[in-house]
Amino acid sequence: MSIKFKNVTKEYKTGTNSFYALKNVSFKANEGEIVAILGPSGSGKSTLLNILGEIDRATDGEIMFGDLNVSKLSDKELTKYRRNNVGFVFQFYNLIPNLTAFENIEVAAELTKSPLKIEEVLEAVGMLQNKNKFPQQLSGGEQQRISIARAIIKNPKLLLCDEPTGALDYNTSKEVLELLDKINKMYGTTIFIVTHNTSIASMCHRIIKLRSGQITDVKLNKERISPKEVEW
Template sequence: MGIVLRQVSKVYKTGEVETSALKDIDLTIKEGEVLIVLGPSGSGKSTLLNVMSGLDTPSAGEMYYNDLAIHKLDQRGLTKFRRKYLGFIFQQYNLLQNLSVKENIEMGAALSDHPLSIDEVMDAVGLTDKAKKYPSQLSGGEQQRVAIARSVVKNPAVLFCDEPTGALDEKTACQVLELLEKMNDLYHTTIVIITHNPSIALMGDRVIKMNSGIIHTVYENVDKKRVGEIKWG
């Protein structure tokens, strides 16, 4: 069934000032799909990712992962939920600088009860020949590939990506997106990509457009593109 949100809201309070970041969100993330959440800065898309992944808690509403009521979990329960079912890729790579490429990926495998083969994932992301190198010896795109491999090797049911290409040039960004596409093809991982780039929306099975904390549009891509087919403006 995937992840289901029902009337989910998020309000931040600073003193007596309240800011509504999400307003009555209804959404179902389907198992195995590539879902793109599109919107400008401040639209609420990153808040939505944080809430539906259990990194933050909703102010109101209900959230479910299959039969698990996420909104009822305490912090320990949320940590267990994230560890068991989810993977994360952020704009910042968050690699451990004193560990090699393979050792960073092994850290991801250690968090899972049923990890994928480390060597298989390294081969899939094109890092086999970089296994013994350290993050400081890699390009930005290579570091992002390590971060993706570290998340994918966990064999997560859902992979959340928050602006995963935001710090990359166009060529490297395409390589990263092709890698995410490959992971969805190989492992049928549900992938949620948060972005402000409308070109990336073309690779999604479905696209959500957000603004001011509200989902304005949800549509299916009847002419879904492979990353290699997208013309980047």
């Protein structure tokens, strides 16, 4: 499904003061794209991602997910929207420590009516041989692979990644980027990646730049390269 933001604003009020995390943000992303969201700290990147996933609600504006106006959904309808359409990947994995890799994914699979097969997803992320290990028995890169597997087990149309390589070293970061690219091609998943690393944008189809809660640039990447070629 395509994603469209039209004049999306997020305002926070404290007493008589107000702060705009996003202000009149508009863009469109096509189905099956990998989109980079770039900008300095405090630019509104994570707020934009949270509103995309409807973890947070916009103060004003319109958000379209295909033909669905997400902005008008009730809280109950939003829960169903997130459950069926959105997967999240975070910087610090957020795996349940007392569950195995398989069980962490299984918990997410139970949230949706038509999950992918757990073994299929484990194989796709290169972790089938580690399915019975607990998170503390896995490296950071391996934990992030399980985190990605947990997010895609629902076969979401939209995968939202908040600094997915932020806690990883260079080589492991490259492996995770290659995995995200593989997931995009294998399942046709639309992927948004929030990152401080501007080099990652070179592997993305579309690049959105933010500053002080406003978009400064949106462009299609006509010279997209493979994750293996990304250098920083």
